[in-house]
Amino acid sequence: MQTHFDAVIIGSGAGGAPIAHTLAKAGKTVLVLEKGPLFLPQQHAPSGVSDYKRDELLATGAEKRITLAVANRGQSYYASHVEPDLNDEPHIYRETGKFNRRTPGDYATIEGYTAHVVGGGTQLYGAVSLRFSETDFQLHSYNEQRTDLKNDPNDDVRREARDWPLSYQDFLPWYEMTERLIGINGTSENQAKPFRADYYQTPLDPNPISGYIAKGMDALGMKRFRTPLAVITEDHEPSGRKVPRDPDTAKTGYVNRYGDPLGLKSNTWVSLLAPIKDLPNIELRANCTVTQLESDGYGNVNRVQYRDPSGTMRTVSGKVVIVACSAIESVRLLKVSALANHDFDRRIHQNDLLGKYFLTHCFGGARVRVPERFDKSLSLDSDWATEFCATDDYLKSHGLWAGAAIYNNTSDSALPISLARTLDAQDMDTIWKSFTERTELTGDQLLEWLKEDFGTTLSVAFMANQVPLYSNRIELHPTIRDKWGMPSAYIIKDWHSHDVALMDTIARECARILEKGCDLAEGSVQGGGVYLAENGLARIANHILGGARFGKDRRDSVLDVNCRAWDFDNLYVTDGSFMPTSGGANPTHTIEANAFRVAHHLLGRL
Amino acid sequence: MSILILEQAKKSDLIIERDNFDQYVLNHCAKYLARKEGEPRHNYNGELADSDPRAKIADQWRFPIIDSYGDGSGNPACYDYNLVTFVYAADDAETEHRISVVGTFANLYERLPLQQIRFAGEATRYYALSVKVPKGQVHTYKFCVDGEWQLDPINPQTAKLDNGVTWSRFFTQSCAVPLTFERWERVILERLTDHILPFHTEEGERFLKNYYYYLDRDSKEQNYTPVYRLDEQVGVVNYIDKVLAREERHHLIDYKICLAIIDQLLRQRRRGLEPDRQSREVYMDLYRQMACNDVVGWDYHQYGNPRYFLQLVRRHTITGAFSHPKYGGNISGAGWAFLGELFCDDKGKTLFDWRRSIEYPLGLNEEYNG
Numbered sequence: 001m002q003t004h005f006d007a008v009i010i011g012s013g014a015g016g017a018p019i020a021h022t023l024a025k026a027g028k029t030v031l032v033l034e035k036g037p038l039f040l041p042q043q044h045a046p047s048g049v050s051d052y053k054r055d056e057l058l059a060t061g062a063e064k065r066i067t068l069a070v071a072n073r074g075q076s077y078y079a080s081h082v083e084p085d086l087n088d089e090p091h092i093y094r095e096t097g098k099f100n101r102r103t104p105g106d107y108a109t110i111e112g113y114t115a116h117v118v119g120g121g122t123q124l125y126g127a128v129s130l131r132f133s134e135t136d137f138q139l140h141s142y143n144e145q146r147t148d149l150k151n152d153p154n155d156d157v158r159r160e161a162r163d164w165p166l167s168y169q170d171f172l173p174w175y176e177m178t179e180r181l182i183g184i185n186g187t188s189e190n191q192a193k194p195f196r197a198d199y200y201q202t203p204l205d206p207n208p209i210s211g212y213i214a215k216g217m218d219a220l221g222m223k224r225f226r227t228p229l230a231v232i233t234e235d236h237e238p239s240g241r242k243v244p245r246d247p248d249t250a251k252t253g254y255v256n257r258y259g260d261p262l263g264l265k266s267n268t269w270v271s272l273l274a275p276i277k278d279l280p281n282i283e284l285r286a287n288c289t290v291t292q293l294e295s296d297g298y299g300n301v302n303r304v305q306y307r308d309p310s311g312t313m314r315t316v317s318g319k320v321v322i323v324a325c326s327a328i329e330s331v332r333l334l335k336v337s338a339l340a341n342h343d344f345d346r347r348i349h350q351n352d353l354l355g356k357y358f359l360t361h362c363f364g365g366a367r368v369r370v371p372e373r374f375d376k377s378l379s380l381d382s383d384w385a386t387e388f389c390a391t392d393d394y395l396k397s398h399g400l401w402a403g404a405a406i407y408n409n410t411s412d413s414a415l416p417i418s419l420a421r422t423l424d425a426q427d428m429d430t431i432w433k434s435f436t437e438r439t440e441l442t443g444d445q446l447l448e449w450l451k452e453d454f455g456t457t458l459s460v461a462f463m464a465n466q467v468p469l470y471s472n473r474i475e476l477h478p479t480i481r482d483k484w485g486m487p488s489a490y491i492i493k494d495w496h497s498h499d500v501a502l503m504d505t506i507a508r509e510c511a512r513i514l515e516k517g518c519d520l521a522e523g524s525v526q527g528g529g530v531y532l533a534e535n536g537l538a539r540i541a542n543h544i545l546g547g548a549r550f551g552k553d554r555r556d557s558v559l560d561v562n563c564r565a566w567d568f569d570n571l572y573v574t575d576g577s578f579m580p581t582s583g584g585a586n587p588t589h590t591i592e593a594n595a596f597r598v599a600h601h602l603l604g605r606l
Numbered sequence: 607m608s609i610l611i612l613e614q615a616k617k618s619d620l621i622i623e624r625d626n627f628d629q630y631v632l633n634h635c636a637k638y639l640a641r642k643e644g645e646p647r648h649n650y651n652g653e654l655a656d657s658d659p660r661a662k663i664a665d666q667w668r669f670p671i672i673d674s675y676g677d678g679s680g681n682p683a684c685y686d687y688n689l690v691t692f693v694y695a696a697d698d699a700e701t702e703h704r705i706s707v708v709g710t711f712a713n714l715y716e717r718l719p720l721q722q723i724r725f726a727g728e729a730t731r732y733y734a735l736s737v738k739v740p741k742g743q744v745h746t747y748k749f750c751v752d753g754e755w756q757l758d759p760i761n762p763q764t765a766k767l768d769n770g771v772t773w774s775r776f777f778t779q780s781c782a783v784p785l786t787f788e789r790w791e792r793v794i795l796e797r798l799t800d801h802i803l804p805f806h807t808e809e810g811e812r813f814l815k816n817y818y819y820y821l822d823r824d825s826k827e828q829n830y831t832p833v834y835r836l837d838e839q840v841g842v843v844n845y846i847d848k849v850l851a852r853e854e855r856h857h858l859i860d861y862k863i864c865l866a867i868i869d870q871l872l873r874q875r876r877r878g879l880e881p882d883r884q885s886r887e888v889y890m891d892l893y894r895q896m897a898c899n900d901v902v903g904w905d906y907h908q909y910g911n912p913r914y915f916l917q918l919v920r921r922h923t924i925t926g927a928f929s930h931p932k933y934g935g936n937i938s939g940a941g942w943a944f945l946g947e948l949f950c951d952d953k954g955k956t957l958f959d960w961r962r963s964i965e966y967p968l969g970l971n972e973e974y975n976g
């Protein structure tokens with residue numbers, strides 16, 4: 001078994017795969033260590049059947065119960081087949097009870113995981129693939145002189161906002177590379193960001209229910225464009241994927257939280273790893289969990305320890321080591337390594353910022369029942385998007401520090417079980433709760449409820465920057481351990497008062513779109529931000545960012561501009577954790593673009 | 607590496623070579639079986655003895671692995687089968703073992719060898735074998751480990767044969783053989799789930815008349831569902847029977863206790879009248895009282911929270927009615943078809959075109975193989 005490589009990459013998702021792709025194509029020897037299984041779409045499976053299925057019980061499986069010594073011990077949870085087992089590998093978050101009536105304490109949560117499988121979160125994602133806006137890269141400069149920010153009495157925003165060390169212009173070539181290599185459909189017209197070239201494939205026809213959205217956005221003067229989605233609609237040359245005779249076959253209710261058995265959804269396996277899998281210089285070891293990095297005392301990670309599929313400890317080494325486990329798990333791996341190795345500890349903690357400034361998004365939206373019924377089970381995740389709330393005008397006139405993307409959801413609640421289990425709940429921790437509790441829904445009343453909600457609910461969501469706070473952080477939990485005996489991640493986070501104001505403001509815009517689109521009276525639709533949810537402190541929207549931010553100043557960041565840990569020569573971190581601010585859009589496209597950028601830096605040194 | 611697929615009757619003639627067998631097995635094992643320490647993290651409800659090593663294994667029910675079967679050609683005849691993969695996990699990779707399986711899915715007493723699975727060219731602690739088994743079947747099996755017979759140490763399902771001997775058990779998809787409930791339990795559960803589902807509404811009855819009762823014979827057979835008792839609840843009770851045998855074994859105890867309490871209290875309420883002969887109103891009352899956690903005659907000593915049980919039944923009922931038919935409910939897609947017929951536009955075109963997404967022959971999608 002080969003044990004030394006040019007590059008050892010830990011994690012095969014958005015942050016890891018672009019690097020594996022680039023380095024392998026350039027002839028470097030590459031090892032990808034991936035904790036999850038190699039689940040294949042039909043075209044790669046010798047049997048012709050995929051490990052992913054159009055099956056509601058794969059996305060949200062059988063009931064399990066939390067058996068750990070936590071406040072929600074005994075509580076049910078329902079995870080997908082590619083999420084970790086919560087009792088084996090828990091994430092713990094601290095509930096303060098500030099935004100809701102939950103009893104304060106430490107809770108286990110499935111929020112904060114993407115997916116543990118080759119391709120990582122990109123296997124399950126809704127595939128919304130927006131670029132960040134120009135302002136998103138410069139939120140410190142943008143807010144430096146402002147005095148108009150809502151609900152920010154201590155001036156936290158101006159103190160804590162950071163510019164990225166790179167601008168939108170710097171990211172542009174990498175965005176383009178991502179759009180081309182991943183395979184994304186969409187339209188560039190009406191996007192506020194400058195485009196040099198358009199690599200989008202042609203979008204499929206929108207689901208007719210999205211007509212209300214188009215109407216609402218138009219009435220409000222919101223420029224709209226087709227939501228860029230990482231789903232191929234035409235044959236995709238870079239990955240060799242072909243689209244079926246009827247490209248609409250990609251449309252289904254089994255979108256968000258489902259892997260795609262047909263391989264049309266552009267995850268990092270089909271787009272980046274499968275095309276290089278037969279090269280002699282790359283090896284993908286799936287079902288291998290990295291448990292520790294060791295350093296040699298001179299600034300190099302010289303050993304990567306992992307558990308092979310039998311659970312046996314093995315080690316490998318690489319000229320460079322790239323950590324891309326998704327932010328919470330990457331921070332945990334670095335912290336666990338520091339616990340075991342003094343030199344590693346000293347270097348990774350050259351300042352105290354590792355794990356700090358953990359970020360997700362401010363998100364939320366609004367939802368209505370439309371007057372007609374539509375077949376939502378034939379759709380992709382979203383049809384229309386607008387950057388109306390990301391313009392300078394908008395931000396200044398509303399006293400907001402940063403903007404948001406707004407887009408509609410089309411595939412949500414499209415299927416009967418998901419409709420029932422997400423009744424009054426959209427997150428993983430409270431799923432099924434309301435349906436089981438609303439015992440009056442039987443027979444006639446159940447039928448009435450189905451008639452009201454099936455194929456009639458339409459929602460608009462927003463994705464906005466969250467104010468970075470030092471106190472929002474990932475630590476190691478003092479007592480809870482995973483099945484390998486390693487301390488579990490402990491998530492401590494809160495919403496800033498400006499976040500709350502921002503969510504309220506933009507949720508109102510989402511509600512207005514629906515009011516205008518459906519000819520409803522102004523003020524009749526209620527929008528809301530995630531902080532209002534029962535477990536609003538745990539909620540992460542699957543967007544797991546920050547905790548190892550990059551920057552120009554070693555005192556203020558964990559990683560340098562190339563995402564190299566400051567006091568290491570060969571250690572890089574390239575998943576969502578590098579972000580200093582979370583961006584006003586879904587993050588994956590930017591994580592991938594950044595990983596391509598780092599890969600090209602690495603080519604210069606390998 | 608290659609996979610050995612053993613056809614039922616004449617195995618050795620019909621061995622099919624397949625790539626990536628080792629990868630396939632590791633993909634379905636590592637998360638559940640690989641671990642460092644032996645804490646019993648997976649005993650939810652005391653369904654396992656504390657000393658049972660299974661409590662250290664996540665999702666024990668996933669073994670043997672029951673998967674869709676395909677031969678790579680898209681041949682629709684494959685749809686009648688599952689790929690069943692037996693896995694044995696030895697303590698370590700170093701010592702080599704001789705492991706075989708014997709079971710009712712092959713010629714009786716024919717030992718089929720499990721092969722040691724390799725990872726990156728080296729031995730692992732896993733041994734596995736895949737066989738092709740028709741859907742809708744229940745089988746018993748045992749492992750022979752270095753000459754000694756034993757039950758599957760992972761799979762908690764067992765069956766006691768007529769001669770009193772216990773074997774390990776598995777069942778394939780779309781199985782309609784009762785595994786969990788006695789007839790009297792099924793009766794009560796049918797009445798309860800019946801009350802939850804919308805099939806006693808006007809629309810429901812019309813649908814059942816037009817669509818379901820007249821489902822042509824062919825399509826019924828195609829979906830391996832003997833008409834046995836799978837009528838009005840679109841197979842929900844069968845789904846519950848299966849989910850309690852496998853994925854949610856930890857809730858078996860809730861059902862066993864509560865159905866017995868209900869049986870008793872219904873008999874008390876209408877002295878002498880069998881529960882299945884009691885009226886709809888009796889079950890409606892019972893449902894309402896359970897919802898309020900205030901049930902006349904309920905034995906609260908035995909089971910403190912009837913509302914909790916009701917909530918469990920609600921989740922299982924909806925899941926059974928609308929999950930993929932391979933789980934045992936939603937027979938032939940009847941639950942989906944009900945919605946598909948209920949929701950149409952003014953030209954009669956359905957607004958829940960589930961057949962477009964779902965694999966042929968259950969649905970109409972010929973790209974997706976299920």
Ligand SMILES: Cc1cc2nc3c(=O)[nH]c(=O)nc-3n(C[C@H](O)[C@H](O)[C@H](O)COP(=O)(O)OP(=O)(O)OC[C@H]3O[C@@H](n4cnc5c(N)ncnc54)[C@H](O)[C@@H]3O)c2cc1C
Pocket residue numbers: 010011012013014015016033034035036113114115116117118119120121122124125126127128129130256257288289290291324325326327329333381541542543544574575576577586587588589591
């Ligand atoms: C249901 C869902 C919907 C989403 N929708 C969208 C969307 O529409 N648009 C969008 O932009 N984003 C979306 N996301 C988020 C998106 O998936 C993530 O932003 C993205 O995948 C993050 O990339 P990453 O590299 O940080 O982590 P990941 O892509 O999650 O990759 C991390 C990988 O590391 C592996 N790993 C972890 N620990 C170890 C270890 N110790 N050893 C070895 N391997 C390890 C994991 O198994 C995983 O494969 C969605 C996510 C989910 C779950």
